Amino acid sequence: MALNRIEAVPLYQMVRERLISQIEDGTWRPGIALPSEFQLGAQLGVSQGTVRKALIDLEALGVIERKQGRGTFVKAETPERSMFHFFRLSKSDGERIAPLTLQSRIRERDASRAEKQAFQSSADLAVVEIRRHRRFEDRPLAEETVILRADFFPGIALRDDLPNALYPFYQQEFHISILRAEERLSAIAASKTQAKALDVEPGAPLLKVERKARDIRDRIVELRQSVFVTGDLTYDIDLS
Amino acid sequence: MALNRIEAVPLYQMVRERLISQIEDGTWRPGIALPSEFQLGAQLGVSQGTVRKALIDLEALGVIERKQGRGTFVKAETPERSMFHFFRLSKSDGERIAPLTLQSRIRERDASRAEKQAFQSSADLAVVEIRRHRRFEDRPLAEETVILRADFFPGIALRDDLPNALYPFYQQEFHISILRAEERLSAIAASKTQAKALDVEPGAPLLKVERKARDIRDRIVELRQSVFVTGDLTYDIDLS
DNA sequence: AAGTGGTCTAGACCACGAG
DNA sequence: TCGTGGTCTAGACCACTTG
Structure with missing residues (x-):
């Protein structure tokens, strides 16, 4: 589960790529909620702020949607x-x-x-x-x-x-x-x-x-x- | 120089709007470098991280350009x-x-x-x-x-x-x-x-x-x- | 009330560019 | 060597949603 730190690649980019892979392979399916920022951080061995930066990238990409008070969701292409x-x-x-x-x-x-x-x-x-x-x-x-x-x-x-x-x-x-x-x-x-x-x-x-x-x-x-x-x-x- | 804190408007948005105004009125002209994140933060009475968030927004908007090691520049429309x-x-x-x-x-x-x-x-x-x-x-x-x-x-x-x-x-x-x-x-x-x-x-x-x-x-x-x-x-x- | 994302701060260290 | 932006952390508090 944890990330293999590779020199010269920022952690948040590794988190982002990891999450993309998991969305691609069906670990997180369209419409469902991801774990919270703190949970993801704990699972991956990084701080909540680092997960957050990855999630902001993914939202700008159009892959996920973040809703205050509710959670982070994989966007479903309707x-x-x-x-x-x-x-x-x-x-x-x-x-x-x-x-x-x-x-x-x-x-x-x-x-x-x-x-x-x-x-x-x-x-x-x-x-x-x-x-x-x-x-x-x-x-x-x-x-x-x-x-x-x-x-x-x-x-x-x-x-x-x-x-x-x-x-x-x-x-x-x-x-x-x-x-x-x-x-x-x-x-x-x-x-x-x-x-x-x-x-x-x-x-x-x-x-x-x-x-x-x-x-x-x-x-x-x-x-x-x-x-x-x-x-x-x-x-x-x-x-x- | 400092910001008037208005309830319910995030600080970084006020910083962003302040900088937009200053670019509009010619305080910062196209091509020149803005003060550093720490300097702007000190002038406006907010932390460097808050200025940073405003600058990231402005870069996404296409108003400024940030260059590691050099500074932040107002984009010139050539x-x-x-x-x-x-x-x-x-x-x-x-x-x-x-x-x-x-x-x-x-x-x-x-x-x-x-x-x-x-x-x-x-x-x-x-x-x-x-x-x-x-x-x-x-x-x-x-x-x-x-x-x-x-x-x-x-x-x-x-x-x-x-x-x-x-x-x-x-x-x-x-x-x-x-x-x-x-x-x-x-x-x-x-x-x-x-x-x-x-x-x-x-x-x-x-x-x-x-x-x-x-x-x-x-x-x-x-x-x-x-x-x-x-x-x-x-x-x-x-x-x- | 509990849990989520959103804001804000402070501090440490890294990577890059220029003198 | 110095100053810049870039990354990362830790912690506090706010705003919103749900039970």
Whole structure:
């Protein structure tokens, strides 16, 4: 239980990494309370203040939630939270919208060279490709392709019950928490295929979003390309 | 110099607000070093640890920079930093691009109802409108309209020497630091006017970006609408 | 009343940068 | 060598939640 002190690595960072490991391996599950700061300190052989610093880091990371008088809780990725965080389309009055996923196809294949590069892997790699058609208020909203590292999601290609919100599913079934993502956006003209799938004229403006999603260890675990019909919707972001 | 202890407001928050005020009023100017943690604590009548907590907050806010062994410095908004932070277009290889501003027109007028609402002001309000045409590598890149609260930028409408990067200019000339912004993005089809200004076909896909920029006090001080020809450029963002 | 996280202090020592 | 921020500890008290 106690930490092996390694020279030149601050104690609170070791505590933080230890806790991350324990959340990953299921020792502390989403929704439940961690031991108190004093208890954790006693277990790990450090002071309460050191545990505290680690917990503040983890809260800033978005891994846990601290509530005065109640305790410290592992954050559960609910479909609602995930939508709010990673699906950022809203109406002109600012109200966020939630899409519906109608069709999805899933298959496993070898990674392309570009995909291997994106996953920062030099060895051969199997990936799982998910294609989805997403709608909102009975109209086509987006065409989406999701690429996953097959080794991180064993058996996912055999699942025929993929939910609308994938990130809570990743967390519950595979212990993978998506915490950050990098996106590249551009305006494109609809191709014939896209126009047909999204029920717009060829050449109509579409918003293309290419995403690299990272887990708790900052590994890139998902690639995603989405093409949206924005219409009078907007894609809302914060720069800070 | 010392703080007036107000019940129910933590000391470190009072220290933080005090330091923000002092940065705003020019007591500590961008680029210079603050007094050490112990000196600040002695001046304000609190312990070094309390000052430290305030400084950690300010660093997370992006207001200061702390360097071990050297000191704590007020961040200077350089054109480079500002570009990197708030101008997020890049080439397909990931290299950030820097635009050139060719024409700009500036005038003062009354705020529209929508603008008053955006600035969260119920009273009448004068605004300054800046229109800019921005280019990259000899091609049109964007048409931009910037709306400022006239009361926050006294005399700016008389300036005929607006620089390419406005945010460092706001900081140096008006002591206003832009720290955060909210943006709403959408893909639109070029109107005839836009097509002519940006040298594309009418109907070509453009990326529209509507920004509300906030200062150190979280006040909305600038509205901005930009319309970009993305082509093979992308607008890069982080979700976290 | 008991237990949790939040604030505040004081002091010791370490790591880094500059003279 | 000195002064800075960075880590770590120990202890006191406050604010909030639950039983």
